[in-house]
Amino acid sequence: MKTDQPTAMSPRPNDRYNARAAEPKWQKVWEERGAFRTPDAAGASGRPKYYVLEMFPYPSGRIHMGHVRNYTLGDVIARYKRARGFDVLHPMGWDAFGLAAENAAMEKNLHPKGWTYDNIAAMRAQLKAIGLSIDWEREFATCDPEYYGHEQALFLDFLEAGLVSRKKSMVNWDPVDNTVLANEQVIDGCGWRSGAPVERRELTQWFLNITDFADELLAGLETLEHWPEKVRTMQRNWIGRSEGAKVFFTLEGIADDPDYRLEIFTTRPDTLFGASFCALSPHHPLTQKLAADNEALQAFIKKCDQIGTSEEAIETAEKMGFDTGLTARHPFIEGKTLPVYVANFVLMEYGTGAIFACPAHDQRDLDFARKYKLPVIPVVAPKEMDAAAQAGFIEELAAHGTNAFTGDGVAVNSGFLNGLDVTAAKRTAIEKLEAMKLGQGTINYRLRDWGISRQRYWGCPIPVVHCDDCGIVPVPREQLPVVLPDDVTFDKPGNPLDRHPTWKHVDCPKCGKPARRETDTFDTFVDSSWYFARFCAPKAAGPTDRAATDRWLPVDQYIGGVEHAILHLLYSRFFTRAMHRLGHVGLDEPFARLFTQGMVNHETYRDADGRWLPPSDVTIETAGGTRIAKRISDGAAVTIGSVEKMSKSKKNTVDPDDIIQQYGADTSRWFMLSDSPPERDVQWTDAGAEGAWRFTQRFWRLVTATPDELAEIGTATPNDFDEASLALRRAAHKALDALTDDIENLRFNRAVARIYELANAISGFTASNEAGKWAKREALEMMVLAAAPMMPHLAEECWAALGHETPAVDTEWPVADKALIVEDSVTIAVQVNGKRRDELTIARDADNETVERAALALEKVGKAIDGKAVRKVIVVPGKIVNVVV
């Protein structure tokens, strides 16, 4: 860092822009004017609405640069739309429940509530220092009893509507966080927060029936044309729709249940004639039943579980099977039976947990069949082969093929399916199965119902009571919210709610006998699945206010990290549909436009012992083009490492507070917007921050350098501009026009470049008469207003310096004069055989023949043609001339 910082104030007021003084001043002005307050429902304004939302933060205690970037992006849009005449809703809140609060409670002996609200206070102050155009009157935290009380009411609505179920099932148990995790929260077999390998446990849990909406959620993706294709693809894959059939195999060999029918799922019913065995998941109920009195099978199951479902173990894991001795009757081939194995590659979580295997047309089945010497029976042959080639192909595959044939083809060796292509064969096979009552066509989803029970304290209590006589009894609505008790202890592992002496003991709301409260709390993703609807009317008596949600939803622009592509964004889409069904909102898709911004990265530094060093401990000198890093405290050598996402573990973080103290909020905002397109990662560098800081000063100087020159300029447009003044006006209107388009399309890095271009044009201009002064003033005002969404405080200061009494925030967006943008003459390139040889400036409305003649007359063009015959001349008006010889 260099030494010149805004702390050193010059006595001359115009010399240095003092961000530390100006920023709080203007924030206060905005607040006093209520500039960012928005009415809940449609007022008399008649203005169109625009809802800008950034994913609300978890109150960890401090904001980080990722927050600065996220909220700056949203703020530019919000301020711009406001200037364009929209009623803008731009709220802020806190996703405040979660494990970190409990961990802090255990580590630092604090109460999660106090810890959370203290953090919120600290982060609110930090966010306010950025100068965001937020309607703070709408602020809430999801841990406010008022908010989660409404969430409990929503849950009861869902319960009544049959959108909730309580099921005993295998769940993902995080042994470190001591809680259940949703499938979406298990990454590579480990808990998404703790990183600990997840265990399987059978528990009774509350589920939200998201699978009821699987088809809708999938179809709805097609309507989200303003979402990144990447996110839509990820959701599509997550939902994982596949069409196929259930087939019921009658099993022989189960003594106590001779009519047992094994249900399997397949997407390839057309290959049934090629079946050579059936396989059960190690966790299939039948496997468990057989294992009860079979030690060898128990040992096999254990072996499968050890390999685990994690990591690349799966990739290299060998197929393993255990022959149960049972056999399954083939549905189509009279008298044929198939051996039934338990196989490690069959997942209980997908389909029915059991398969039939056709080794010739499935790679896994083939691997298994080769290992256990099971038959390989090809039943699909490539179409484009002749009969002899097909016969050869089949023989080769059956005898010693190691690559299953999964492509399209024609059915062979398949009885009534012979000759049909794959699609037709599937359909015919399903019809036959259905006629025989041995199967049915079905659609299978990868998506599971959403398990929302968490065995934790710091979350929204699930509003039900367990009564020995009445069973599950919903808490009566007049008793909501079910408030978390404050007097809890964290000295032992487990759920503090469960061991609280009195909280869970209540009388049954139905029969009045002693009963127990549910002590599980909601997954925190429930909290964030509807907050955008609550923001529309945060004080509403019910969860939502229909007039307000009808006015404001959908969110017109949603901004956040791509890490929520599945979790939060899928859950919110589900919640919106469920709420729509119950009348809480009037639409299906909550977020019309989604923007996923890139991360903020920084160089990493390590000392001689390999320990990470924070940037604040490192100084960098540039000597002869090479950068040398040293530790500030003792000058010890520091190794500069790769550029990585800012993270605590690598210590490569920069504290936004420090940056705002040093340079001001506008400089941070400017830098965040300037270097990279917002969807890409941006690297925070001192040099870049200083460049942004220098520009804020230059901007200020440009506006304030010649106050006398600009004083007392009339408002009427002069009509006697000289060439230079006209050129400045053109540059200003052009820059404004392009910048407006850039902001509309979220290309903020280009918008920044337009401001630089305009600043450069103004710098190079000297007014030589009154009209020139007028032009300069016009350009300056355009520059200030155009930069206002990005650097709002500096813009206000400049706007006031230009003599305006109404703040920039309440000034309309300037409109570029199109007549000034279109120039009379254009410069067009002249190519010979596609190679640029010269350029020519010619009247914009010159006809093609004139342009062609002028182009051919150019000396360099003549040289390039070199006496050859001109075969063709292509003239693209205003763009280019290409002479073909």
Place this chain on the structure above:
RNA sequence: GCCCCUGUGGCGGAAUGGUAGACGCGGCAGACUCAAAAUCUGUUGUUGGCAACAACGUGCUGGUUCGAGUCCGGCCAGGGGCACCA
């Protein structure tokens, strides 16, 4: 393995199929200054040339086109997502 994205100067990045490198960072040279900081001016893709200028240049390689960073095919590299999904 499957799907998606990205490859452009020293760096971040601009370029509706039409003058590649806008704008910024960094570098170099100069002005101002006793000196420094700050600021301002010029310059800056590579190679050759005093210069005018020429040649070459968007990961590689074919193609379409009057014209390709952009479109199409095939590779290579980096990043991300999914993954024994029947």
